Amino acid sequence: MVNLYRQTSDAQTIMKLCNATSNLAGRLGTGEIGRDGSAMIVRTEAGSRVLSIARWGMPSSSNAMFHAASRTMEKLRVKNRSLNFAEIRRCEPDRGVMTIQNTMGQNWEKWLEPEHRCLVPFTAFCKPSRKPDGKYTDIWLRLASEGHEKIGFFAGFHMKGWEGVRDSKSGRQVLNLFAILTTDPSQSVQETPRAIPAILTTMQEYETWLSAPWPAAAMLQRAVPHSMIVPV
Numbered sequence: 001m002v003n004l005y006r007q008t009s010d011a012q013t014i015m016k017l018c019n020a021t022s023n024l025a026g027r028l029g030t031g032e033i034g035r036d037g038s039a040m041i042v043r044t045e046a047g048s049r050v051l052s053i054a055r056w057g058m059p060s061s062s063n064a065m066f067h068a069a070s071r072t073m074e075k076l077r078v079k080n081r082s083l084n085f086a087e088i089r090r091c092e093p094d095r096g097v098m099t100i101q102n103t104m105g106q107n108w109e110k111w112l113e114p115e116h117r118c119l120v121p122f123t124a125f126c127k128p129s130r131k132p133d134g135k136y137t138d139i140w141l142r143l144a145s146e147g148h149e150k151i152g153f154f155a156g157f158h159m160k161g162w163e164g165v166r167d168s169k170s171g172r173q174v175l176n177l178f179a180i181l182t183t184d185p186s187q188s189v190q191e192t193p194r195a196i197p198a199i200l201t202t203m204q205e206y207e208t209w210l211s212a213p214w215p216a217a218a219m220l221q222r223a224v225p226h227s228m229i230v231p232v
Helices: 011-018 062-078 085-091 106-111 203-211 214-220
Strands: 004-007 031-034 038-045 048-056 117-122 124-130 136-143 152-165 172-183 229-231
Touching: 004 117, 011 038, 011 048, 011 117, 038 152, 038 203, 062 085, 106 152, 117 172, 117 203, 203 214
Parallel strands: 048 172
Antiparallel strands: 004 031, 004 124, 038 048, 038 117, 117 152, 124 136, 136 229, 152 172
């Protein structure tokens, strides 16, 4: 599970690396990005490649949200509050799904086509690592390079114009969302069985992910070679 990454590159550098032609992200700041954080993504719009902003966390499944709303309803029933399940379901916060690994799952089938795929730029990512005592600690990893953090791209999925509730304080919002495709870890990070992002590093891979039919794009859901990932 990856729930934190770092992005320190400027918009122009990112656009040049993946042949994006429009910047819809403006001057979004760089740094660490966690759940529901705003981040730059590269997606296709009207046949052009654009840099835009989205929030980290795709919509949860209808089944998950139904059960969450049902739990809320039970809590309200205990407090003798008036109940309207439709309204409870409408206002139930959806914190979002940050990573996707089982692309065969029913909830993700509708996001596999090119119009919903994106590139997520990063310079390092954080993941749990198991210590000798069995406990976990966070470690930061990056693409191997000489003396600096190299830009890479996670394979991602995005959705424009989601309407819903992220948290009760903010209420209903209309947001652009994204999630990261994950895969089984390579030997370089095998200390934990948890998944790591599917990382893309070449123009050919960017092109395949953004435009190829799903069977070809699905081949990119694999760990990069051992030598390409190093600790920060």
